[in-house]
Amino acid sequence: xxxxxxxxxxxxxxxxxxxxxxxxxxxxxxxxxxxxxxxxxxxxxxxxxxxxxxxxxxxxxxxxxxxxxxxxxxxxxxxxxxxxxxxxxxxxxxxxxxxxxxxxxxxxxxxxxxxxxxxxxxxxxxxxxxxxxxxxxxxxxxxxxxxxxxxxxxxxxxxxx
Amino acid sequence: xxxxxxxxxxxxxxxxxxxxxxxxxxxxxxxxxxxxxxxxxxxxxxxxxxxxxxxxxxxxxxxxxxxxxxxxxxxxxxxxxxxxxxxxxxxxxxxxxxxxxxxxxxxxxxxxxxxxxxxxxxxxxxxxxxxxxxxxxxxxxxxxxxxxxxxxxxxxxxxxx
DNA sequence: AGCCATTATATGGCTAGCAATCTATCTAGG
DNA sequence: CCTAGATAGATTGCTAGCCATATAATGGCT
Numbered sequence: 001x002x003x004x005x006x007x008x009x010x011x012x013x014x015x016x017x018x019x020x021x022x023x024x025x026x027x028x029x030x031x032x033x034x035x036x037x038x039x040x041x042x043x044x045x046x047x048x049x050x051x052x053x054x055x056x057x058x059x060x061x062x063x064x065x066x067x068x069x070x071x072x073x074x075x076x077x078x079x080x081x082x083x084x085x086x087x088x089x090x091x092x093x094x095x096x097x098x099x100x101x102x103x104x105x106x107x108x109x110x111x112x113x114x115x116x117x118x119x120x121x122x123x124x125x126x127x128x129x130x131x132x133x134x135x136x137x138x139x140x141x142x143x144x145x146x147x148x149x150x151x152x153x154x155x156x157x158x159x160x161x
Numbered sequence: 162x163x164x165x166x167x168x169x170x171x172x173x174x175x176x177x178x179x180x181x182x183x184x185x186x187x188x189x190x191x192x193x194x195x196x197x198x199x200x201x202x203x204x205x206x207x208x209x210x211x212x213x214x215x216x217x218x219x220x221x222x223x224x225x226x227x228x229x230x231x232x233x234x235x236x237x238x239x240x241x242x243x244x245x246x247x248x249x250x251x252x253x254x255x256x257x258x259x260x261x262x263x264x265x266x267x268x269x270x271x272x273x274x275x276x277x278x279x280x281x282x283x284x285x286x287x288x289x290x291x292x293x294x295x296x297x298x299x300x301x302x303x304x305x306x307x308x309x310x311x312x313x314x315x316x317x318x319x320x321x322x
Numbered sequence: 323a324g325c326c327a328t329t330a331t332a333t334g335g336c337t338a339g340c341a342a343t344c345t346a347t348c349t350a351g352g
Numbered sequence: 353c354c355t356a357g358a359t360a361g362a363t364t365g366c367t368a369g370c371c372a373t374a375t376a377a378t379g380g381c382t
Binding site (some may be wrong): 007008009010011014015016017018019020021022023024025026027029030041045048049051052063064066067090108112113116117119122123124126129130132133134135136137140141143144145147148 | 277
Binding site (some may be wrong): 189192218220230231232254255257 | 334335340
C-alpha cells in the first residue's frame with residue numbers, strides 16, 4: 001500500500017472534505033441552539049450583520065456572506081414572514097431593497113448572546129487552536145473568493161492554462 | 162468601539178462562519194471541474210469511497226461522510242439513474258442495500274485524477290499550510306461527530322468501526 | 323413458533339444553495 | 353427626451369441536507 005497514502009483520490013487525503021463535514025456537523029449543532037429563537041443558521045448570519053449595521057441592501061448581505069441572491073431572496077422573505085426583518089425598496093434607487101431588523105429582531109440579540117458560549121464548550125478546542133483555525137480558514141476564504149470573482153469578471157481574463 | 166473586537170456576535174469574530182463560507186465557495190469551485198464527469202461534489206465523495214472499496218452499505222457511506230440517510234437515499238438514486246453505481250439488497254440481510262460502482266463509474270476515476278491538482282492550484286496555499294489546516298479541521302470534525310453522537314444515543318451505544 | 327425491540331433504509335416536508343434567466347430601474351450618449 | 357447598456361433583485365428548476373416518521377427485515381427470548 002505504498003500508493004494509498006499519496007493517492008490524491010483517497011478520502012482521507014482530501015482537504016475539502018473535512019471542511020464540508022465540519023460545516024454540516026456545525027449546522028446540526030447550531031440547529032437546536034437556534035431553534036428556540038426561530039432562526040436557521042443562515043438566518044442567524046443575516047441577523048449578525050443587521051445587529052452590526054442597518055439598513056443594508058440584499059447585495060451587501062450577499063457579498064458579506066458570499067451568497068448568491070437566488071439564495072437570499074427567498075431566505076429574506078422567510079425572515080420577513082417570521083417578523084425578524086423588514087424589506088423595502090430604497091426610495092433613492094428603486095432597484096435596491098433595504099433590509100433592516102424589526103424591534104423583535106433587535107431583541108433577539110439578547111437571547112443570541114449565549115449561543116457563542118454554548119458552542120465554544122461543545123467545540124472543545126483551546127482558544128489558541130481556534131484562532132489558528134480561524135486564521136487559516138479566513139485566508140482560504142479570501143483566496144477562494146478572489147479566485148471565483150476573477151473567473152466571473154474576466155472577459156479578457158488570464159485563463160491560466 | 163472597544164467592545165466590538167470582543168463582541169462574540171460580531172461576524173468577523175465567528176469561527177463557524179469562515180468554515181461555512183469556505184465550504185460554499187469550494188463547492189462552487191468544484192462544480193465546473195466535476196460537471197464534465199456528470200457528478201456533484203457529494204456524489205464525487207461517494208465515488209471516492211467506492212473507488213477505495215466496494216460494495217458498501219448505505220449506512221457505511223453515511224458514517225464515512227457524516228451524512229444522514231434521508232440525504233443519501235435520493236442522492237444514490239440519482240447516481241444510479243446516472244449509471245455510476247448499482248444498488249441492490251444484500252441477500253444475507255435484506256435490510257441492507259449494497260452500493261457498488263458500475264464499469265462506467267470505475268472508469269471515471271481516470272478522469273477524476275486531474276481534479277485534486279487543478280484544485281490545489283486554485284486554493285493556492287502552501288503544502289505545509291494545507292496540512293495544518295487539514296489537521297485542525299479533521300480534529301474538529303472528530304470532536305463534533307463524537308459530541309453529536311453522544312447527544313443522540315444518550316445511553317451506551319458502542320458504534321464506530 | 324410468535325412477539326418485541328433493534329436495525330437498515332425509505333419517505334415527506336421543510337430550508338438552503340446555485341446557475342440561468344427575467345424584470346424593473348437607473349445612467350450615459352446622442 | 354429616448355434608447356442602449358448596466359445594475360439590483362426576483363424567479364425557475366434543479367441538487368442537497370436535515371428531522372421526524374414509516375416500513376421492512378433481523379435476532380433474541382420465551
